[in-house]
Amino acid sequence: MAAMSDATPQPTSAPATLVARAVPEKVSLDGIEDRWAGAWQERGTYAFDRSKPREQVYSIDTPPPTVSGSLHVGHVFSYTHTDVVARFQRMRGADVFYPMGWDDNGLPTERRVQNYYGVRCDPSLPYVEGFAPPHEGTDGKAVKASEQVPVSRRNFIELCLRLSQEDERQFEALWRRLGLSVDWSMTYQTIGDHARAVAQAAFLRNLARGEAYQAEAPGLWDVTFQTAVAQAELEARDYPGFFHRVAFHRPDGSPVHIETTRPELLPACVALIAHPDDERYQHLFGTTVTSPVFGVELPVLAHHLAEPDKGAGIAMCCTFGDLTDVQWWRELQLPTRSVVGRDGRLHRDTPDWITSEQGRAAYDELAGKTTFSAREAVVAQLRAAGDLDGEPTATQRKANFYEKGDKPLEIVTSRQWYIRNGGRDEDVRAALLARGAELDWNPEFMRVRYENWVGGLTGDWLISRQRFFGVPFPVWYPVGEDGEPDHDHPLVPDQAALPVDPSSDVPAGYTADQRDVPGGFTGDPDIMDTWATSSLTPQIAGGWLADEDLFARVFPMDLRPQAQDIIRTWLFSTVVRSHLEFDELPWRHAAISGFILDPDRKKMSKSKGNVVTPMDLLVEHGSDAVRYWAASAKLGTDAAFEVGQMKIGRRLAIKVLNASKFALSFGDVELDPTLVTNPLDRAMLAGLADVVDGATASLEAYDHTRALELTESFFWTFCDDYLELVKDRAYGADGDEAAAQSARAALGLALDVLLRLFAPVLPFATEEVWSWWRAGSVHRQPWPETDGLRTAAAGADPAVVTAAGGALAALRKVKSEAKVSMRTPIVAVTLALPAALRPGVEAALADVRAAGRVVGPLELADDDVEAPVARAAELGEAEARS
RNA sequence: GGGCGAUUGGCUCAGUGGUAGAGCGCCUCGUUCACACCGAGGAGGUCACUGGUUCGAACCCAGUAUCGCCCACCA
Numbered sequence: 001m002a003a004m005s006d007a008t009p010q011p012t013s014a015p016a017t018l019v020a021r022a023v024p025e026k027v028s029l030d031g032i033e034d035r036w037a038g039a040w041q042e043r044g045t046y047a048f049d050r051s052k053p054r055e056q057v058y059s060i061d062t063p064p065p066t067v068s069g070s071l072h073v074g075h076v077f078s079y080t081h082t083d084v085v086a087r088f089q090r091m092r093g094a095d096v097f098y099p100m101g102w103d104d105n106g107l108p109t110e111r112r113v114q115n116y117y118g119v120r121c122d123p124s125l126p127y128v129e130g131f132a133p134p135h136e137g138t139d140g141k142a143v144k145a146s147e148q149v150p151v152s153r154r155n156f157i158e159l160c161l162r163l164s165q166e167d168e169r170q171f172e173a174l175w176r177r178l179g180l181s182v183d184w185s186m187t188y189q190t191i192g193d194h195a196r197a198v199a200q201a202a203f204l205r206n207l208a209r210g211e212a213y214q215a216e217a218p219g220l221w222d223v224t225f226q227t228a229v230a231q232a233e234l235e236a237r238d239y240p241g242f243f244h245r246v247a248f249h250r251p252d253g254s255p256v257h258i259e260t261t262r263p264e265l266l267p268a269c270v271a272l273i274a275h276p277d278d279e280r281y282q283h284l285f286g287t288t289v290t291s292p293v294f295g296v297e298l299p300v301l302a303h304h305l306a307e308p309d310k311g312a313g314i315a316m317c318c319t320f321g322d323l324t325d326v327q328w329w330r331e332l333q334l335p336t337r338s339v340v341g342r343d344g345r346l347h348r349d350t351p352d353w354i355t356s357e358q359g360r361a362a363y364d365e366l367a368g369k370t371t372f373s374a375r376e377a378v379v380a381q382l383r384a385a386g387d388l389d390g391e392p393t394a395t396q397r398k399a400n401f402y403e404k405g406d407k408p409l410e411i412v413t414s415r416q417w418y419i420r421n422g423g424r425d426e427d428v429r430a431a432l433l434a435r436g437a438e439l440d441w442n443p444e445f446m447r448v449r450y451e452n453w454v455g456g457l458t459g460d461w462l463i464s465r466q467r468f469f470g471v472p473f474p475v476w477y478p479v480g481e482d483g484e485p486d487h488d489h490p491l492v493p494d495q496a497a498l499p500v501d502p503s504s505d506v507p508a509g510y511t512a513d514q515r516d517v518p519g520g521f522t523g524d525p526d527i528m529d530t531w532a533t534s535s536l537t538p539q540i541a542g543g544w545l546a547d548e549d550l551f552a553r554v555f556p557m558d559l560r561p562q563a564q565d566i567i568r569t570w571l572f573s574t575v576v577r578s579h580l581e582f583d584e585l586p587w588r589h590a591a592i593s594g595f596i597l598d599p600d601r602k603k604m605s606k607s608k609g610n611v612v613t614p615m616d617l618l619v620e621h622g623s624d625a626v627r628y629w630a631a632s633a634k635l636g637t638d639a640a641f642e643v644g645q646m647k648i649g650r651r652l653a654i655k656v657l658n659a660s661k662f663a664l665s666f667g668d669v670e671l672d673p674t675l676v677t678n679p680l681d682r683a684m685l686a687g688l689a690d691v692v693d694g695a696t697a698s699l700e701a702y703d704h705t706r707a708l709e710l711t712e713s714f715f716w717t718f719c720d721d722y723l724e725l726v727k728d729r730a731y732g733a734d735g736d737e738a739a740a741q742s743a744r745a746a747l748g749l750a751l752d753v754l755l756r757l758f759a760p761v762l763p764f765a766t767e768e769v770w771s772w773w774r775a776g777s778v779h780r781q782p783w784p785e786t787d788g789l790r791t792a793a794a795g796a797d798p799a800v801v802t803a804a805g806g807a808l809a810a811l812r813k814v815k816s817e818a819k820v821s822m823r824t825p826i827v828a829v830t831l832a833l834p835a836a837l838r839p840g841v842e843a844a845l846a847d848v849r850a851a852g853r854v855v856g857p858l859e860l861a862d863d864d865v866e867a868p869v870a871r872a873a874e875l876g877e878a879e880a881r882s
Numbered sequence: 883g884g885g886c887g888a889u890u891g892g893c894u895c896a897g898u899g900g901u902a903g904a905g906c907g908c909c910u911c912g913u914u915c916a917c918a919c920c921g922a923g924g925a926g927g928u929c930a931c932u933g934g935u936u937c938g939a940a941c942c943c944a945g946u947a948u949c950g951c952c953c954a955c956c957a
Binding site for chain 1: 911917955
């Protein structure tokens with residue numbers, strides 16, 4: 001075999017004789033994945049060449065899978081879509097930047113590290129060199145929280161990176177077996193040093209430009225995880241509750257009834273609110289009422305957000321029961337009377353706004369209780385006071401949950417970091433909507449999800465979390481002589497010092513012993529939300545700040561592939577960061593994959609027990625087969641998990657091997673278009689040229705399914721009709737060497753193109769065949785052009801193949817209906833033809849006769865039929881086997 | 883409640899104005915000199931429903947139903 005080379009013999013300019021000496025006797029897909037995945041790695045087939053300028057690069061912002069989770073069929077599905085694009089672009093001549101990231105930042109990883117090593121992150125602890133964790137491995141069960149050893153954040157991150165390595169190895173093995181053409185020398189971790197430095201640098205630059213700010217404000221809070229939660233992480237779920245009809249009292253003692261599902265917030269009530277137009281409450285506006293049990297005097301106010309047909313039409317506004325309360329509180333300038341703490345329990349101290357002895361006694365019974373028990377207690381108190389009207393009635397309400405949490409979110413006031421994302425600024429919102437319009441969405445209809453989300457933002461992006469594991473905010477605060485931190489004058493590090501951990505590193509101008517003392521400094525205790533890091537994947541993967549030369553060659557990137565459910569989070573937040581930092585889109589195209597549905601049309605999920613292990617799937621069906629299934633589904637469309645489709649893919653891959661073996665079995669192959677003289681051969685190549693045009697246009701438009709369908713359908717006709725028609729001639733059975741040469745050259749030229757067309761979807765089978773007769777990797781060949789094919793086709797009409805194929809089918813039908821072998825000779829027959837097909841059939845008559853085994857007269861008759869029909873056929877005796 | 887997508891033969895899906903398509907499955911037959919992980923032939927659909935536009939509608943418009951998803955909905 002010749003040395004590996006990326007040069008391809010150009011059919012038009014450099015006719016080459018290729019000897020098919022390496023075609024195996026028996027072809028098989030067995031072991032093909034290991035063989036070629038290994039060869040690609042050894043030969044650096046997919047290596048990124050960083051000498052190329054930006055115009056010659058196609059860069060992909062690969063989604064980093066969560067390493068602590070497990071890969072499922074959906075990953076295989078969507079990552080295959082991306083790989084098809086990568087392979088196509090590479091063959092089109094682009095230098096493809098296709099890195100792989102590992103997401104090891106965030107709660108799932110934190111939990112896994114805790115359970116695996118039996119540690120928990122405590123940023124107040126110092127780093128311990130050479131720390132050995134108490135456990136290694138889970139032995140099938142998690143280490144109890146009480147037994148977890150606290151370690152410093154740096155130690156925790158080190159353990160996380162260590163654990164991730166094992167996951168990464170397994171993930172990489174799967175991806176290699178699937179045939180992803182990733183450059184495996186370029187990987188990144190979202191909690192690694194570089195990612196932390198990028199996340200911190202990007203934040204500091206946002207801060208310096210005023211795009212990041214901190215504010216003390218009511219916000220959604222998860223009491224289980226004890227952290228603030230962003231709008232994008234909310235999930236509305238059904239939550240059972242009860243309406244309680246509760247009486248407030250006017251000064252004259254008459255009741256005003258409200259309905260509430262959260263009576264435990266009664267002590268936090270700051271007003272009653274009804275719609276300004278509501279007739280029933282006009283007389284109350286401007287007056288006061290007294291709350292039951294707690295005896296606090298409250299105003300009755302009007303606000304348009306109060307809905308007359310909800311509950312009693314008049315609501316109690318508490319600080320804070322829901323986001324409407326927050327709005328009322330803000331717009332009506334109401335006092336803050338918070339009773340629920342960050343732990344989800346009512347404050348221990350009795351609030352000072354409850355002044356009556358009776359009210360304070362009532363609160364004492366609630367102090368320290370969870371909202372759930374406090375609710376029961378307040379209901380009992382209301383009932384005792386006679387202020388509960390009737391019995392509570394069950395209702396199903398929607399409550400906001402943190403997507404990873406299982407208790408409804410509370411609203412508490414806290415100091416948090418935000419990044420401006422247009423939620424509170426119409427100019428920014430408009431600019432970000434314009435970015436969405438600028439992006440090429442595939443499929444197009446996904447754009448509206450982005451627009452809906454951006455249009456519906458109600459606040460800036462909350463990026464701080466009160467967790468311990470993650471990228472810390474690179475900020476300290478001076479501590480005044482009064483011992484209070486000065487949040488308005490944060491101390492920041494030099495960019496060169498990043499990443500820093502303010503819980504252990506010391507700001508410039510201070511010494512370690514000044515930490516947390518009056519006149520000293522204190523570190524910001526919070527970490528960034530994982531999306532604050534993930535929103536920077538183009539910067540992280542592209543080497544921003546660390547390798548500006550590389551960054552300039554890959555950014556802005558060409559493609560963001562991702563799933564549809566994280567448009568509001570990952571896609572949008574990445575656009576925000578790039579817009580703020582670079583004033584441009586982070587990529588030009590987005591490719592949004594759908595979900596995988598199980599046979600019941602439900603989204604595949606672990607809890608349903610219907611998840612198939614991807615590796616098992618690849619082993620059972622073969623990687624090309626699984627890729628075929630994935631590539632058969634359009635972007636943005638949910639696809640069924642269909643084993644049948646994989647079997648078809650496997651059949652196709654095997655067919656590629658067998659048909660190629662056959663096409664190469666007629667002697668030396670000369671890729672010389674001038675040898676193609678037969679009308680049928682020319683017509684076949686003309687048809688193939690059309691397929692190349694169609695497939696190319698489809699792939700350029702991110703429509704891989706159309707490209708595959710065109711190629712596949714041509715290929716089956718090629719196998720079933722064309723190969724049968726030219727078989728005898730290619731063997732030289734009729735003694736006409738020029739006609740045989742024409743067939744062999746056409747077969748070679750077609751195979752050369754077909755293998756390249758299939759290469760993005762079936763990388764293993766095509767590479768296998770390529771290796772039988774050509775040098776180098778098919779995956780480094782240029783994508784097929786039509787010039788050579790059109791030259792060889794010499795203006796022939798592809799319809800000749802259709803006509804001859806139709807004629808052959810008619811002859812086969814005669815035999816099929818007579819229930820005889822296809823080898824049975826036809827002694828005499830009349831072919832009735834639509835007039836339009838006659839020229840085509842005549843042009844290929846000798847091949848039709850040979851393939852149909854017509855040994856006697858074959859009459860052609862024009863007729864008013866839709867397709868060729870064989871009439872008056874006389875069948876001979878089946879040939880004796882030799 | 884707002885939005886997006888889907889609804890085509892048993893199954894999975896193509897098909898954006900001109901007499902319904904593919905593969906699988908099914909039926910019948912053949913075949914082992916490329917391919918039994920095979921080949922040939924066949925049956926099978928009033929394109930969810932109701933109106934409308936048009937000479938003509940699976941396709942365009944209006945509405946309805948069902949399914950999936952996104953957003954909103956905590957009194």
